[in-house]
Amino acid sequence: MCTMIAEQIQIEGSGKGASGWFTLRQANVSYDHPFNAPLEHALNLDFVNEAQGVGARVAVEISAQSARTLAETILAVLAEAEAGGFVED
């Protein structure tokens, strides 16, 4: 790794990987070299289930600006859902 900027969080939900749907347990967020996106560094999101092996992974690699927009949008959508009384946790 060249930047070594990475964080892991525990999550609940499902993800669709190469072998179909599986239960998600962790999300790894890094700003480092992507595998496919044509960028030197990217905001990489790996939704994984470590107990199921390294192949249990849904990968996303996006630009820093895309990541900011995504994060803001997630929070905005959640805020609207909370205001509507739809968020259960």
Add this chain to the structure above:
Amino acid sequence: MVEYQTNMYEGMLAETVMMQGAGGDTINAYFARPLGPGPFPGVVLAHHAPGWDEWYREATRKFAHHGYLAISPNLYFREGHGAPEDVAAKARAVRGVPDDQAVGDLEGAMRFLRSLPISNGKIGAFGTCSGGRHVYLAACRVQGFDAVADLWGGRVVMAPPEITDKQPVAPIEYTKDLSCPLLGLFGEEDRSPSPEQVAQHEQELKRLGKSYEFHMYPNAGHGFFYYDRAAYRQEAAVDGWQRALAFFAKHLAGA
């Protein structure tokens, strides 16, 4: 360097082998060698952050094609097994492997090559990206390498906040212990290492009277050898490969 003629016999063996790495662990490695009795010089390849992947197999075979015993240890062996990208993603999530472990694995690969009856006793190290950093560390911390090529290894120069348990010492701090000639290939547009960091590293090498050659390519950034990535720069890659092969030919010739 072997200059092939069209009427020469050419043969190579390339396969996965097991070898002893850091802490006596058995890990796997990709090993390629020319057929024939030798004696051949050797090169240890430290793979990049994107993993122990197809590009590194190709690079390993390239060295064998040019007359080297070449081995690329799987530095992510302990992360588990699967597609190289998935294994590398797991390593990325935990901020890479510990420096001590990578250095131990590279030392093991060096000893593996030197133990072969077809070795000429001279072993070099080649690495790109995090592998460039790892081979530089190995050449400083381990005796036994005869030449080292660091291609755009980031974090050789580290700011204090970047120091971690896994990377407890900035490689530049070990420069006084560098035990062999160094080749460095870098891109002007790279941000890790930046041209300023490369200049700082060069200044330290100069101050300590070390043998080194640094080349900074214009219009190139991080990973300009990788033909499968947007970073590829044909002219710089061709020139860089020539420099790397000439460097090893000069320093790893038989005694």
